[in-house]
Amino acid sequence: MAGGTAESGAMTGPAIELRDVEQRFHARGTETGFLTAVHKTSFTLSTDPPRIVSLVGQSGSGKSTLARIVLGLQRPTSGTVTYGGKDIFRLSRAEYDDFRRNVQPVFQDPYAIFNPVYRVDRVLKTAIRKFGLASSKAQAEELMEESLRAVRLDPGQVLGRYPHQLSGGQRQRIMLARVHMLRPSYVIADEPVSMLDAQVRKAFLDILLDFQRSYGMTTLFITHDLSTVYYLGGEVMVITRGRIVEKGPVAEVMHQPKHPYTKLLLASVPQPDPDQRWTDRIDLDQAEREEADPMVSGEPDARVP
Numbered sequence: 001m002a003g004g005t006a007e008s009g010a011m012t013g014p015a016i017e018l019r020d021v022e023q024r025f026h027a028r029g030t031e032t033g034f035l036t037a038v039h040k041t042s043f044t045l046s047t048d049p050p051r052i053v054s055l056v057g058q059s060g061s062g063k064s065t066l067a068r069i070v071l072g073l074q075r076p077t078s079g080t081v082t083y084g085g086k087d088i089f090r091l092s093r094a095e096y097d098d099f100r101r102n103v104q105p106v107f108q109d110p111y112a113i114f115n116p117v118y119r120v121d122r123v124l125k126t127a128i129r130k131f132g133l134a135s136s137k138a139q140a141e142e143l144m145e146e147s148l149r150a151v152r153l154d155p156g157q158v159l160g161r162y163p164h165q166l167s168g169g170q171r172q173r174i175m176l177a178r179v180h181m182l183r184p185s186y187v188i189a190d191e192p193v194s195m196l197d198a199q200v201r202k203a204f205l206d207i208l209l210d211f212q213r214s215y216g217m218t219t220l221f222i223t224h225d226l227s228t229v230y231y232l233g234g235e236v237m238v239i240t241r242g243r244i245v246e247k248g249p250v251a252e253v254m255h256q257p258k259h260p261y262t263k264l265l266l267a268s269v270p271q272p273d274p275d276q277r278w279t280d281r282i283d284l285d286q287a288e289r290e291e292a293d294p295m296v297s298g299e300p301d302a303r304v305p
């Protein structure tokens with residue numbers, strides 16, 4: 001079977017391959033009556049070795065459309081998407097369940113995933129029930145707590161709460177706790193940190209990097225933010241107007257961009273002015289650092305809406 005179990009962690013999973021995928025949408029007011037959100041696009045995601053692949057491009061370039069296609073949520077107009085060599089839109093029930101478990105989404109706004117009338121525990125309990133991750137109530141509790149701690153959330157502080165009682169950063173980390181429980185081969189993360197502040201964002205990215213190293217997960221990380229791509233490292237695909245125009249190792253693409261769009265994207269990143277340096281260093285002792293870092297203290301992050 002593909003992927004791993006909650007006990008063993010993700011193992012080398014089948015590759016996801018997009019071949020000549022094209023997505024057209026009806027669009028009123030255009031000459032042809034449709035717009036092509038994704039032009040014939042091909043790429044492969046693999047867990048051998050596990051990696052982070054960023055898909056970077058401006059708003060409207062087709063990133064989310066590609067994410068939905070990879071997740072099997074959108075059937076492309078033409079082209080194929082295969083998982084382990086099989087068309088994801090023609091999988092048997094058992095194959096589809098395997099795909100569902102091993103290719104997990106993390107979306108930009110986790111609030112949309114949570115039902116406001118249910119406590120946040122439900123997101124975790126549903127995954128445990130659906131994928132048969134625990135054989136008793138006690139084991140389920142243990143698994144939830146272990147996964148929450150793995151994403152540096154204090155179970156006592158989040159379990160039993162309603163979504164609106166948590167910060168955006170905490171809600172996103174609950175989605176990561178769900179990923180931790182399922183140990184999928186792939187995480188498809190669509191702008192998961194764009195609503196988070198810099199500190200919480202870094203902590204989120206560190207957890208993804210940790211999942212890659214510890215459990216062998218490969219992440220397709222969708223973003224418009226180059227600094228995030230740079231921080232994650234790994235590989236990057238640059239997309240503009242529905243076309244991937246450049247791909248390769250992050251350091252190579254960032255330092256020797258070949259395509260004019262990549263150059264433009266890099267040129268649009270604000271550069272710090274070396275003449276305008278901060279003169280005072282802020283030295284925090286450990287206790288102050290813990291107090292200042294919501295990821296360490298586990299305190300609700302009031303700054304994040």
Ligand SMILES: Nc1ncnc2c1ncn2[C@@H]1O[C@H](COP(=O)(O)OP(=O)(O)OP(=O)(O)O)[C@@H](O)[C@H]1O
Binds near residue numbers: 224
């Ligand atoms: N269901 C749809 N019907 C019609 N047009 C759509 C649909 N979904 C996306 N589009 C169009 O396809 C293009 C690509 O959209 P997409 O959401 O994939 O871009 P994106 O790069 O993810 O943008 P953003 O970063 O703003 O989310 C846009 O022009 C968008 O308006």
